[in-house]
Amino acid sequence: MPRVLRLSSLPEWPHPFDAAAELDWSDPAISRRLLAEHLDQSHDGASRRETEVDRHVRRLRRLLPDPPAAVLDAGCGPGLYAVRLAELGYRVDGVDVGPAVIRHARGRARRAGVAGSARFRVADLRSLPVSPRYDAILLIYYILENLPRRSQVAALRRLGRLLRPGGRLIAELRLRPDQLPGRISAWEVASSSLLGDGRQLLLSDSVYDRARNLFILREIAVFEGGEVAVQQTTSRLTAYREVPGLFAAAGLRVARTHDGWTPHPGSPLCDSLLVVAEATSGPSGRRAAAPRPRPSG
Ligand SMILES: C[S@@+](CC[C@H](N)C(=O)[O-])C[C@H]1O[C@@H](n2cnc3c(N)ncnc32)[C@H](O)[C@@H]1O
Incomplete structure (x- = not known):
């Protein structure tokens, strides 16, 4: 499961291949949630349509x-x-x-x-x-x-x-990267995400490090109880x-x-x-x- 963390430990700029935050594809709960994304015919997020x-x-x-x-x-x-x-x-x-x-x-x-x-x-x-x-x-x-x-x-x-x-x-x-270089941030209120089920404020940002050709897509969930969880995927292009x-x-x-x-x-x-x-x-x-x-x- 994504680790619940203190806001103070959340880096403002994500670290590439950060073991504490990088998406664990092998985690059974993540894999179950990802499967729904793979099969979702409204987007090409995890697999193509x-x-x-x-x-x-x-x-x-x-x-x-x-x-x-x-x-x-x-x-x-x-x-x-x-x-x-x-x-x-x-x-x-x-x-x-x-x-x-x-x-x-x-x-x-x-x-x-x-x-x-x-x-x-x-x-x-x-x-x-x-x-x-x-x-x-x-x-x-x-x-x-x-x-x-x-x-x-x-x-x-x-x-x-x-x-x-x-x-x-x-x-x-x-x-x-599949988004413009630079920093892009967005938020939504969601009922579930890769980070867990339940009402949550889902924040996402993506950063591109041109010098190292690294693209990091990050999601931060703030759940109703106040818990904070993070996951990111780093891509070395x-x-x-x-x-x-x-x-x-x-x-x-x-x-x-x-x-x-x-x-x-x-x-x-x-x-x-x-x-x-x-x-x-x-x-x-x-x-x-x-x-x-x-x-x-
Ligand atoms: C973006 S999906 C693409 C899945 C599939 N190739 C497709 O196009 O439908 C990436 C897949 O790679 C798997 N994956 C990531 N790292 C892996 C590894 N080290 N060994 C085996 N599978 C891995 C993930 O679990 C995930 O299912």
Whole structure:
């Protein structure tokens, strides 16, 4: 549960990756509340709306090897992508730290009749065992951003080891904050939030540290009884010029980048990129076979 704190201990400017405040995706109560946000079709806060996911899956079908390739959806949330891919014939493993989203993903796979080919488990993508291995790994909706740079490299390196020779990692990367740089503050009276149920004054602010390319979104709830709770998510964004180096540091080679979910090439002007990267060597140090590029881009 979010820690209840004294107002005097609340920093005026949030500290990046503050362990005392950073959203704990693995907390059962948070995961339960987040699940409702993932499934809410009125916004794209935690997962995209279903129509958007459908569009993305059509795009992924062009970027992935053909079914029945083995795919790992790392940070799969409620399995919106994984179950659709299993319906297309892929063998998909979904991992996420959130227990409620994984329970939902399993139920979703059962209802879709693909429980045998879409399997889900609670696991941290930073500490997955090096087997089984996959033809493709997905990091969808800004999974890497929630880690400091050094942990991003470590996570990518670990995931890269799970790729079969010729396999590819497809990662969505955010290049700029989804709000204007500067400080934005807002408030509302809510009956519940990620911070808890019950009437509360919900204050939010977002700050962008241009020098370190960090974006922090923070929520502070003041409950009717006077308790104060806080949660924030820090995003370490990636400048376009950093992209090849980030993946190279993890033993991966960027094969191409796209402007978000479009087929157009990525550029420094994009808000987000879909990066297609390949392992530069197999687990024994052998050079990986180069994948055949798809003409469609
Ligand atoms: C913004 S959601 C995206 C979910 C899903 N990819 C989608 O687009 O529907 C981010 C997800 O990453 C998960 N997550 C965050 N850190 C993780 C970690 N270290 N290991 C596994 N999952 C993680 C969260 O629990 C959450 O479900």
